Amino acid sequence: MTNLQSLEFFIPELILTITILAALITDLFVKKSKTNMIGWVLGVGLVVVGLSVHNLSSAPPTTLFLDMIVIDPFSSFMKIVIILSTLLVIVASWVNDELEKYRKGEYFTIMGIMVMGLFLMTSSVDIIMLYISIEVVSIMSFVLAAYLKLDTRSNEAGLKYVIYGAFSSGVMLFGLSIVYGLAGSTNYFAIQDTLSSLDGSANPALIMALLMIFAGFGYKISSVPFHFWTPDVYEGSPSTITAYLSVAPKAAGFAMIIRFFHQVFSDSIGLTSNSIGSTDLPWPEIIGVLAVVTMTMGNLVAIQQKSIKRMLAYSSIAHAGYMMLALPVLSMEAVESIMIYLFIYVFMNLGAFFIVIFVKNKTGGESFEDFEGLGWKMPIVGAFMTLFMLSLTGLPPTAGFVGKLYIFKTLVGAGSEFLWLVIAGGVNSVISLYYYFHVVKVMFLGGKRSDVITYPPSTMFGLMIFTAVPSLILGLYWNPLASWVKDSLVFYNQVM
Amino acid sequence: MYRDFGTVFFAVIMGIVMVSIPLIISWLIAPSNKTKDKLDTYECGEEAEGSAWLQFNIRFYIIALIFLIFDVEVVFLFPWAVVFKEMGLIALIEMGIFLLILCAGLAYVWVKSDLEWVRRRIKYGGGRYKPLSASSED
Amino acid sequence: MTVDFIFEFLSGLLDGFISSNSLLIISMLVPCLAIFGFITVYALVVIYAELKVSSFIQDKVGPMGQGVGLHAGKWGLLQPIADALKLLLKEDIIPSSADKPLFILAPFMIFIGAFISFIAIPFGESIIVTDLNIGIFYILGVGSIAVLSLILAGWASNNKWSLYGGMRSAAQIVSYEIPAGLSLIVVIMLAGTLNMQDIIKYQAGGIFNWIIFDNPFVPIAFVVYFISAIAETNRTPFDLPESESELVAGFATEYSGMRYAFFFLSEYANMFVVSAVAAAGFLGGWHSPIQGFMDSPAWGVFWMINKTGFLIFVMIWLRWTLPRLRVDQLMNVCWKVFLPLALINIFGVAIWTVVFNS
Numbered sequence: 004m005t006n007l008q009s010l011e012f013f014i015p016e017l018i019l020t021i022t023i024l025a026a027l028i029t030d031l032f033v034k035k036s037k038t039n040m041i042g043w044v045l046g047v048g049l050v051v052v053g054l055s056v057h058n059l060s061s062a063p064p065t066t067l068f069l070d071m072i073v074i075d076p077f078s079s080f081m082k083i084v085i086i087l088s089t090l091l092v093i094v095a096s097w098v099n100d101e102l103e104k105y106r107k108g109e110y111f112t113i114m115g116i117m118v119m120g121l122f123l124m125t126s127s128v129d130i131i132m133l134y135i136s137i138e139v140v141s142i143m144s145f146v147l148a149a150y151l152k153l154d155t156r157s158n159e160a161g162l163k164y165v166i167y168g169a170f171s172s173g174v175m176l177f178g179l180s181i182v183y184g185l186a187g188s189t190n191y192f193a194i195q196d197t198l199s200s201l202d203g204s205a206n207p208a209l210i211m212a213l214l215m216i217f218a219g220f221g222y223k224i225s226s227v228p229f230h231f232w233t234p235d236v237y238e239g240s241p242s243t244i245t246a247y248l249s250v251a252p253k254a255a256g257f258a259m260i261i262r263f264f265h266q267v268f269s270d271s272i273g274l275t276s277n278s279i280g281s282t283d284l285p286w287p288e289i290i291g292v293l294a295v296v297t298m299t300m301g302n303l304v305a306i307q308q309k310s311i312k313r314m315l316a317y318s319s320i321a322h323a324g325y326m327m328l329a330l331p332v333l334s335m336e337a338v339e340s341i342m343i344y345l346f347i348y349v350f351m352n353l354g355a356f357f358i359v360i361f362v363k364n365k366t367g368g369e370s371f372e373d374f375e376g377l378g379w380k381m382p383i384v385g386a387f388m389t390l391f392m393l394s395l396t397g398l399p400p401t402a403g404f405v406g407k408l409y410i411f412k413t414l415v416g417a418g419s420e421f422l423w424l425v426i427a428g429g430v431n432s433v434i435s436l437y438y439y440f441h442v443v444k445v446m447f448l449g450g451k452r453s454d455v456i457t458y459p460p461s462t463m464f465g466l467m468i469f470t471a472v473p474s475l476i477l478g479l480y481w482n483p484l485a486s487w488v489k490d491s492l493v494f495y496n497q498v499m
Numbered sequence: 500m501y502r503d504f505g506t507v508f509f510a511v512i513m514g515i516v517m518v519s520i521p522l523i524i525s526w527l528i529a530p531s532n533k534t535k536d537k538l539d540t541y542e543c544g545e546e547a548e549g550s551a552w553l554q555f556n557i558r559f560y561i562i563a564l565i566f567l568i569f570d571v572e573v574v575f576l577f578p579w580a581v582v583f584k585e586m587g588l589i590a591l592i593e594m595g596i597f598l599l600i601l602c603a604g605l606a607y608v609w610v611k612s613d614l615e616w617v618r619r620r621i622k623y624g625g626g627r628y629k630p631l632s633a634s635s636e637d
Numbered sequence: 638m639t640v641d642f643i644f645e646f647l648s649g650l651l652d653g654f655i656s657s658n659s660l661l662i663i664s665m666l667v668p669c670l671a672i673f674g675f676i677t678v679y680a681l682v683v684i685y686a687e688l689k690v691s692s693f694i695q696d697k698v699g700p701m702g703q704g705v706g707l708h709a710g711k712w713g714l715l716q717p718i719a720d721a722l723k724l725l726l727k728e729d730i731i732p733s734s735a736d737k738p739l740f741i742l743a744p745f746m747i748f749i750g751a752f753i754s755f756i757a758i759p760f761g762e763s764i765i766v767t768d769l770n771i772g773i774f775y776i777l778g779v780g781s782i783a784v785l786s787l788i789l790a791g792w793a794s795n796n797k798w799s800l801y802g803g804m805r806s807a808a809q810i811v812s813y814e815i816p817a818g819l820s821l822i823v824v825i826m827l828a829g830t831l832n833m834q835d836i837i838k839y840q841a842g843g844i845f846n847w848i849i850f851d852n853p854f855v856p857i858a859f860v861v862y863f864i865s866a867i868a869e870t871n872r873t874p875f876d877l878p879e880s881e882s883e884l885v886a887g888f889a890t891e892y893s894g895m896r897y898a899f900f901f902l903s904e905y906a907n908m909f910v911v912s913a914v915a916a917a918g919f920l921g922g923w924h925s926p927i928q929g930f931m932d933s934p935a936w937g938v939f940w941m942i943n944k945t946g947f948l949i950f951v952m953i954w955l956r957w958t959l960p961r962l963r964v965d966q967l968m969n970v971c972w973k974v975f976l977p978l979a980l981i982n983i984f985g986v987a988i989w990t991v992v993f994n995s
Contacts, residue, residue, distance in 0.1 A: 024603050031610040502641070506665045506767040507775075510756050513669040514749035518899060525725050525895040538733040540796050541890055547734070551797045559804050562968070566811045569976070573818040576983070577774055580825035584990065591987045598980060605976065614972040616965035 009067035012074050015055045015082065016122055022048025023115040030108025038107040042093045045111045049093075049118065053086040064495035070190050071132045073495040078126040080342060080491035081258040085121045085251050088349045089114065091466065092247040095357050098462045099243045100364040101151060110150055114247070117143040121251055125258040128191040128266065128495070130179045133259065134172070137219065140252055141168045148240040148248070160239025167222065167232035175219025181212035191266045192496075198267070213286075220263070223256035224323045227297040234304075237316030242363060245312060246356030249319040254345050257326060261338055264330070265494060287331035287421075294331075295427040298324025302434040312359055312369045314438060315352070318395060321435060322348055328424050329410050332417040335492055340409035342488045347402040347477055351394040354470030358388045361463050374442060376450025381457050385446045387467045392439040394474045397432050402477035407432065561613055572601050642763070643667055668766040672755045680905045684717040687953050694957040724901075727894035732795065735891060739793035743786045744892070744899040750782030751906035758913045759833045761923050761937035772833035773825065776914055777818055780869065783907065784810045787871075787888050790900070794891035802887025805877050805964065812971040813868040813875075819979035820862035823986050824918040827851055837922030847921040852993075854985035859919045861975050861982070866911035867952055868971070870904060874959040877967060912948035913941070920944050 010017070026044045033040055060079035067074065093111065096102060102110065120139030127133045145168060149161020185205055186194040198209070221229035237245045268286075301321030308314035326344050329337040359369050361384060366373040378385030394401035411428060414421045459467065477484055540547035576594070583590045608614055643664035648657065655663075692699030700713030731740055757772040759765040769775050784807050791803015825831060827848055828839040840847045849859050868875035877887075884890070889900050916922060921944075923937030931939070962970070 024600060027607055028603055031606060502661070502665075503767045503769050505661075506668070507753055507756055507769075509662065509665040510669045510672075510753045510766075511749055513666060513673065514752040515745060517673050517752070518745050518748050521725065521895050521898070522729075525727075525729060529726050529894060530728050532728065533730070535733075537728075537730055540732050540734050540794075541885070542797065543885070547796075550734070551795045551800045552792070553800075555800065555804055559808055562808045562812060565972075566815065569815045570811075570818070573815060573822070576819070576822050577825065577831065580822045581829060581831060583826045583987065584829045584994075588991050591991050594987070595984070598983065602980060605980075609973070614968065616968040 004065060004067055004069070006068055012059060012062065012065065012067055015052045015059065016119065018048065018052050018055060019115065019119050019122070022052070023112060023119065026108070026112045026115055030106070030112065033108070035106050038111075039097050041108045041111040042097055045115050046090055046093050048115070049086050049090055052118075053083060056082045056086070060491070064493055066128065066495060070192070071129045072123060072126045073128050074126060075495040076491040076493040077262075077338075077342075078258065080488065081125040081254055082122055084254050084346055084349055085118060085125070088247065088250045088254070088353060089118050091349075091353050091357075091470065092243050092251075094462065094466055095246065095353075095360060096243045098364070098460065098466075099241065099360050101241050102243070104153065105150065110147065113143050113146055117147070117251070121255040124255040125262075127259075128262065130183065130189045130191075130194075133263070134176055134179060137172060137175075137223065137259075140223075140255065141172060144168075144244075144248060144252065147244045148236050150241055150244065154239075156239035157241065158239075160236045163239075164232055164236045167229075171218050171222035171229055174215045175222075178212040178215025178217075178219070181208055182216070185209060185212070191263070195267050216263075220256065220260045221293070224253050224260070224327070225320050226293055226323050226327060227300050227320070230297070230300070230320050230323075233320055234313055234316045237319070238310065238313045242312065242356060242360040242369070245316070246353050246360075249315070249352055249356070250349050253319070253323060254349070257341055257345060260330065261333070261341065262494070264333055265338070266496065290327065291331045291421070291424050294324050294327035295424065295431075296324075297321070297327060298428070298431045299434075300324075302431050302438075305435070306438045308438075310370045311362075311374060311442065312356075314442075315355055315359065318435065318438075319352065321431065322352070322395075324431070325407065325410060325428060328428055329413050331424070332413055332421060334413070334417065336413045336416060339485075339488050339492055340406075340413045342491065343409050343481070343484060344406035346484060346488070347394075347406040347474070350470045350473040350477075351391050351401075351403055354387065354467060354474060355391040355395065357463065357466050357470060358384055358391065361459055361467075365457075371441070371445050371449075374445050374449075376446070376453060378443075378447035379450075380453045380455070381459065383464070384459055384467070387471050388446060389443050390471055390474060392442050394478070396436050396439045398436075400475070400478045402474045402481070405478055405481045558616060565608055565613065568604060569601070572597075669756075672752070672766065676752065676755065676902070676906050676909075679909060680902050681717040681721070683905050683908070683949060683953075684720065685714065686950070687956075688713070688716060690950070690953045691957045694954070721898070724894060724898040729894040729896065730891075732891050734795045736793040736795065739789050740891075741896075743790035743793060744896045746786035746789065747783055747903045748899045748906075750779055750786065751903040751910065754779045754910040755906070757833055758910065759837060759917060759922060760941050762834075762934045764934075764938060765834065768832065768834050771831045773821060773836065773914065773918065774831050776833075776910060777814075777821065780907070780910065781810070781814060783869075783903070790892070791888040794888070796891050798885045798890045799888050802884045802890070805884075806871060806888060809875065809877060809967060809971075810869050810871070812968060813865040813975075816861050816971060816975035816979045817865035817869060819976070819983060820858040820865070821914070821918060822983055823855055823858040824848055826983070826986055826990065827855070833917055833922075837917050837924065840921040841924055841928075843924075843928040844921070844926040847919065847924075849919040852986060852989045854982050854989060855919070857978060858982045858986070859915065861979050862919070863915055863948070863951075865971075865975060866915065867955065868967070870907045870911060870952075872904070872908070872952055873956040874961050875967060876961060877964055908949055908952055909945060912945045912952070915948055916941060916944035 004012075022045060025048065026041045029044050030038065030041050056079050059074055060076050062074060064073060064075035066072070093114070096107065096110065117140055120136050120143060123132060123136035124140060127136055145161050145165045148164045149158050151157035182194060183189055185201065185208060186197040188194055188197065201209070218229055221227075222232070225233040237249065240248065298321040301317045301319070301324055305314050305317035305321065308317060326341050326348075329340050329344075362373055362377065363369050374388075377388070390401065394403035397403040397407040407428070411425050414425045414428075458464070540551070542548065575597070579590060579594050583594075641664075644661055647660050647664055651660065689699045700716040731737055754776050756766045757769045757775050759768075759772075787806040787810070788803045791799045791801075791806070794800070824836060828836040830836060830839070836848075844850065849855050871877075877884075889897055892900060921940075923941040925932040925936060925940055
């Protein structure tokens with residue numbers, strides 16, 4: 004579709020751009036104490052964007068801007084996930100005391116720009132667009148991670164993020180350039196067409212390129228061995244940003260990986276040929292091993308953490324591993340299970356982080372000691388936290404169980420060669436039970452009992468309700484979600 | 500095309516030659532009586548103190564960043580300006596949007612006082628070791 | 638176009654003696670030599686003019702050769718030549734702590750930057766070395782090489798004055814490039830081309846067809862451009878990079894002899910370039926102010942040189958009239974006055990053109 008025709012289907016992004024500008028300009032006119040208003044501007048804008056994304060989700064899949072990006076139900080789903088998580092994080096930012104010292108105008112504006120990058124990440128079908136969108140997201144994340152500029156840890160987080168990010172995106176760009184060299188085009192469909200007809204002589208280059216590209220992808224979803232930035236960045240960043248980074252870029256990252264592998268290296272069914280292109284490397288096994296290592300590493304290290312924020316950082320690595328379990332199959336069922344897991348993960352993970360923020364506001368810390376006796380002092384918060392921990396572990400009747408159920412179902416259904424992944428996933432769930440329940444134990448069995456019961460302030464309470472209800476309800480009645488995901492399972496596919 | 504830029508290339512070469520010849524002449528006929536004091540760095544007659552390769556004001560970097568943004572803008576405007584008269588109103592609207600976005604950027608750096616060479620209000624901190632007091636930033 | 642013309646001429650003359658490739662190279666080199674000669678003569682003239690104008694402005698007589706020795710010739714006409722000889726005979730000193738390769742490179746770069754700008758300057762209807770299709774863009778682009786060489790000079794000298802001067806000049810030139818560029822956009826919008834000759838041809842037909850009188854916004858653009866151009870050439874009142882009273886000689890502190898002379902020469906060459914661009918872009922280039930009056934190709938050179946010369950005279954005039962700005966004033970004027978003004982100008986001209994010319 005030509006550029007001018009595309010504009011009609013690009014309305015969400017255009018509205019988002021206007022929102023960002025409005026946020027930027029509003030920031031110039033408000034006092035520091037009133038900068039929460041920019042959150043309102045961005046929030047209202049995002050709701051409108053969400054509505055227009057919803058409007059477009061029924062449009063026929065097509066490419067925009069001369070095959071640069073696509074709109075299809077899959078990207079619409081991911082965009083709505085991103086908008087939901089952004090809205091939740093915006094509200095949480097209003098009540099996060101860490102940010103009180105600073106103007107929040109730029110914070111919200113940068114968040115808006117990041118949403119723009121995430122949108123493009125979910126829908127790009129051109130490696131240049133892909134790279135640019137990743138960079139937009141990365142650079143904005145660097146700034147957000149270092150937003151507490153008077154806090155050394157936050158600065159450290161930003162700097163580490165920059166170094167890892169620059170390195171991995173450089174490696175990725177190198178890989179992409181090799182792919183371009185092999186295929187002679189930057190377009191996914193053209194690349195697929197050329198790569199499928201390559202003979203074996205180009206294999207070493209292709210393998211190199213894929214490994215390098217996976218470095219970039221792995222960095223975005225923090226999979227082993229590209230996860231090293233995660234704990235430090237998550238710990239140093241403002242808690243709201245930690246929550247955001249653990250959800251939205253991860254969702255977009257998975258969307259990007261799925262689209263890349265789905266549209267470049269597979270036919271419509273999945274990675275059926277057990278290898279990519281004409282290479283002899285067993286890609287499903289390699290990704291499977293990476294997934295297992297990722298979640299095992301995340302879980303084992305999470306056990307030893309003293310700080311709950313850091314523990315949640317490692318747990319987010321582990322969850323990336325669970326989602327990656329379905330990647331080797333990459334059939335439609337696999338994509339479906341990843342989408343369901345992502346949607347559920349948004350709520351349970353954000354909920355857990357919001358409680359960490361709340362506790363930090365109250366006690367000034369985020370270690371296990373600060374959670375001692377929480378279940379007695381603030382029973383509601385304790386109960387919510389328990390729910391989130393249950394859900395993150397994946398126990399019924401919570402939503403986390405449904406997510407894991409779908410992933411394992413896919414793996415079992417895909418054949419016996421994926422059975423070891425199921426076993427690894429099960430074992431890991433048991434390991435994670437230990438540290439998630441450590442939190443619950445500390446909250447209810449540790450510390451002194453208190454007769455004074457405090458309730459969270461209304462905004463925080465609303466956030467907890469908003470994240471807790473889906474975490475519970477989706478574990479009991481997930482049919483609407485499943486059917487929505489099924490409807491969204493339409494990719495734009497171009498036959499060259 | 501080749502002729503045009505070929506001439507530019509030869510102009511560069513001629514430039515090098517044209518600078519070299521006077522330098523060579525000067526080297527041949529000028530006196531050369533070097534002493535340690537002559538070769539010393541000039542610091543108003545005092546002994547030179549340390550190297551000059553040191554940190555300088557961060558403002559220069561900020562100016563460079565702002566310059567980069569607006570220079571790219573100017574470069575984008577050139578092709579637009581060429582076709583402006585043919586396209587008329589559509590060109591005006593398109594570039595109007597583009598320029599308004601950049602004006603927003605200009606307003607932003609202006610209000611954030613990144614265009615001031617001398618910052619009268621110290622915004623963050625207020626002394627190297629002093630923690631930020633809530634009122635110093637507005 | 639001159640290169641083609643010389644090529645034709647030479648191949649007619651030397652047919653069969655030399656291959657056409659070497660003929661082409663020769664025909665490319667000849668105009669370069671001519672340009673160099675022009676720059677030298679022009680520099681001598683303008684240095685003399687500067688001495689004399691400054692003297693008259695200050696109510697003095699300036700260099701005079703009257704008296705026993707007649708050492709500077711009649712009316713001091715030999716003064717610039719004496720200056721040039723003096724610079725040639727000075728000892729060439731490279732400080733022992735300087736970064737030698739960069740120190741040597743800087744004068745080369747600044748002179749080449751100025752020199753190759755001349756390639757695209759139209760002196761007459763057919764007198765232009767190469768009629769580049771992106772002429773005005775090329776001149777702007779090549780003009781920024783000066784920044785690089787000034788930073789090089791400042792940094793390589795390993796002298797605090799030089800470093801300050803170099804950094805200041807970088808900030809200043811770089812900042813003023815934007816209003817200058819934005820003002821030239823106005824010219825390009827009206828002429829619809831980047832080619833210098835076509836821009837001039839657009840202004841044919843008397844003084845009221847010149848771009849400066851096209852609509853009420855263009856004179857503002859001209860003023861913005863001209864002031865920015867003065868700032869870009871580092872002349873008073875914008876000579877902060879080499880302000881004698883605070884930075885000794887700025888980036889040129891450690892330079893002596895011929896190397897210093899090239900900085901000097903390039904400053905004057907750049908003055909010519911920016912004035913020529915202003916003359917070609919706003920003041921009708923080689924067109925006569927009155928249509929049909931002295932309007933032949935030969936007179937074209939006369940008009941072009943005179944218009945440029947007048948602008949150079951204004952520059953000299955300003956130099957000896959206005960005091961130097963402060964750094965923060967300099968930046969304020971650029972970013973807070975000229976840049977918004979230039980942007981408003983573009984909108985104004987665009988709207989004016991759409992409303993009245995369509």
